[in-house]
Amino acid sequence: MSTTRKSPPRSRSKATEPPFRVRRSKIHGRGVFATQPIRGGRRIVEYIGERVSHPEADRRYEDKAADDAHTFLFIVDAKTVVDAGVGGNAARYINHSCAPNCEAVITGGRIWIKSLRNIEPGEELHYNYRIGRCKDDPPDADEIYGCRCGAPRCRGTMLVGRRRRQPR
Numbered sequence: 001m002s003t004t005r006k007s008p009p010r011s012r013s014k015a016t017e018p019p020f021r022v023r024r025s026k027i028h029g030r031g032v033f034a035t036q037p038i039r040g041g042r043r044i045v046e047y048i049g050e051r052v053s054h055p056e057a058d059r060r061y062e063d064k065a066a067d068d069a070h071t072f073l074f075i076v077d078a079k080t081v082v083d084a085g086v087g088g089n090a091a092r093y094i095n096h097s098c099a100p101n102c103e104a105v106i107t108g109g110r111i112w113i114k115s116l117r118n119i120e121p122g123e124e125l126h127y128n129y130r131i132g133r134c135k136d137d138p139p140d141a142d143e144i145y146g147c148r149c150g151a152p153r154c155r156g157t158m159l160v161g162r163r164r165r166q167p168r
């Protein structure tokens, strides 16, 4: 056996560190904020967590769903939901906005948070959750999924489509 040089220490340049950190947000709870300039069109972070079936996701949160909009479920497709409540990373703290600077892109069954435009350090990252409506939503679903993103054209809800006017 020959003695070889040790490989050089792995560079910890800024480029390899995540360009964001988690801290308190005015929108809701914790949020994710840029710590470096982020160019538009960049994959910032993967939304990870345990991959479960829809029935399993429903089972996990059936008691909470009605009054707690803040689970960490992300629907990948008709078969799979990612539950970032189990093994999730910082991506689960990215808030919803009606005027987002990021989008969630699903490629090959994986979810990526991608910048829609250049983002300055200190800006909060957000994407449009586009939460679908269900027939069995409670009448106050828009309030449960209320949005306080502060955008001039904030829709006041994270749910897609028309607001329900009256309880059924």
Ligand SMILES: [Zn+2]
Residues within 6 Å of the ligand: 097, 098, 099, 147, 148, 149, 150, 151, 153, 154, 155, 156, 157
């Ligand atoms: Zn909003």
